[in-house]
Amino acid sequence: MNVLPLPMNVASLRPYASARSIRKGDGWIFMDANESPFANNATIDAWPPVNRYPDPTADVLRDSIAAFYGVKRGNLLMTNGSDELIDLLVRSFVRPGRTVAGLVPSYGMYRVSAESNGKIFSSVQLKNDFSVDEKAIFVALEGADLLFLCSPNNPTAGTLDPLLLKRILGGFSGLVVVDEAYGEFADAAGIPSAIGYVKRGAENLLVMRTFSKAFAGAGIRLGYGVADPAVISVLLRTKAPYNVNVLTQAVGLALWRKRDVMEENVRLLIAERERIAGECRKLGCTVFPSVTNFLLLRLPAVLSARKMYDDLIEKNRLVVRRFDFIPAWNNMLRISVGSPEQNDLFLASLSRLLP
Ligand code: PMP
Numbered sequence: 001m002n003v004l005p006l007p008m009n010v011a012s013l014r015p016y017a018s019a020r021s022i023r024k025g026d027g028w029i030f031m032d033a034n035e036s037p038f039a040n041n042a043t044i045d046a047w048p049p050v051n052r053y054p055d056p057t058a059d060v061l062r063d064s065i066a067a068f069y070g071v072k073r074g075n076l077l078m079t080n081g082s083d084e085l086i087d088l089l090v091r092s093f094v095r096p097g098r099t100v101a102g103l104v105p106s107y108g109m110y111r112v113s114a115e116s117n118g119k120i121f122s123s124v125q126l127k128n129d130f131s132v133d134e135k136a137i138f139v140a141l142e143g144a145d146l147l148f149l150c151s152p153n154n155p156t157a158g159t160l161d162p163l164l165l166k167r168i169l170g171g172f173s174g175l176v177v178v179d180e181a182y183g184e185f186a187d188a189a190g191i192p193s194a195i196g197y198v199k200r201g202a203e204n205l206l207v208m209r210t211f212s213k214a215f216a217g218a219g220i221r222l223g224y225g226v227a228d229p230a231v232i233s234v235l236l237r238t239k240a241p242y243n244v245n246v247l248t249q250a251v252g253l254a255l256w257r258k259r260d261v262m263e264e265n266v267r268l269l270i271a272e273r274e275r276i277a278g279e280c281r282k283l284g285c286t287v288f289p290s291v292t293n294f295l296l297l298r299l300p301a302v303l304s305a306r307k308m309y310d311d312l313i314e315k316n317r318l319v320v321r322r323f324d325f326i327p328a329w330n331n332m333l334r335i336s337v338g339s340p341e342q343n344d345l346f347l348a349s350l351s352r353l354l355p
Pocket of ligand 1: 033034084150153154182211223
């Protein structure tokens with residue numbers, strides 16, 4: 001099919017699978033990508049001029065975010081979604097012949113970014129109870145320059161033990177990335193962020209956050225990394241010159257300044273999450289404890305996840321994510337917490353489909 005000769009790693013690449021590339025147009029209820037159901041949390045008064053390039057380092061945003069966390073502007077890098085940062089990290093820190101390590105199941109782009117940059121993704125499977133196999137991590141780290149951890153983890157919804165993170169930081173000479181895409185939901189549960197370690201001087205740690213989840217800004221593509229200034233300065237050298245556009249910088253700032261709205265929405269989503277979890281448990285599902293805006297459910301054996309997935313699309317135009325990992329983790333759905341009406345629709349379908 002390819003007319004051009006391709007590098008092997010690109011020819012054999014398994015791309016990131018997003019339902020959003022298939023299901024287009026209006027009328028869909030998206031509970032598949034862990035976005036916020038709350039649109040337009042913040043608006044801007046005036047359309048910023050677009051004839052000039054944006055500030056290459058988005059300093060107004062960096063200063064606002066730095067002030068909130070009690071770090072310096074030089075501890076921060078703004079990116080075009082955290083997806084850009086994932087790719088930038090692989091390009092910037094992984095030497096030829098060295099690998100990228102990560103856990104599975106976790107966010108799929110760590111592997112895609114590693115492989116599209118010609119690096120081997122050395123994965124360590126979580127244990128059956130979704131806890132981390134520390135010994136196996138250290139084995140995988142032997143050839144690695146970069147480790148991706150995700151806390152809270154997508155799709156398992158729990159957080160990483162901070163003491164384990166401390167041991168990894170101490171025992172690994174490469175860069176440890178903690179992806180806190182769902183960090184604001186963990187903040188609300190009183191779980192400390194890994195940003196604390198950056199503040200206390202960890203030199204081989206970068207913490208990623210995003211505007212795509214709690215801040216309800218997935219459409220503007222804005223993420224950021226918090227790390228030691230030496231790490232940030234490497235990334236500033238390798239990034240594209242104007243990676244965060246003018247409109248994104250303006251809307252991002254407006255969203256950031258409406259932190260109170262974000263926090264209120266997080267409270268509402270957490271209450272809804274717990275309501276759905278309770279109902280699903282009553283209906284016989286295994287619900288994994290979540291500190292995020294999504295739930296991982298294992299359906300009772302009498303109802304196949306595929307059947308429910310198809311039924312939700314056919315009858316309600318409602319899209320969720322289906323997961324079939326190893327046998328111990330089969331028949332699963334991951335649902336993003338939606339508005340109360342959307343959640344009711346999901347729950348009604350579940351009780352209708354169960355015998
Ligand atoms: N990390 C995790 C754990 C995610 O779940 C996602 C989005 N699904 C991302 C990163 C990507 O976020 P962004 O929209 O900032 O690129």
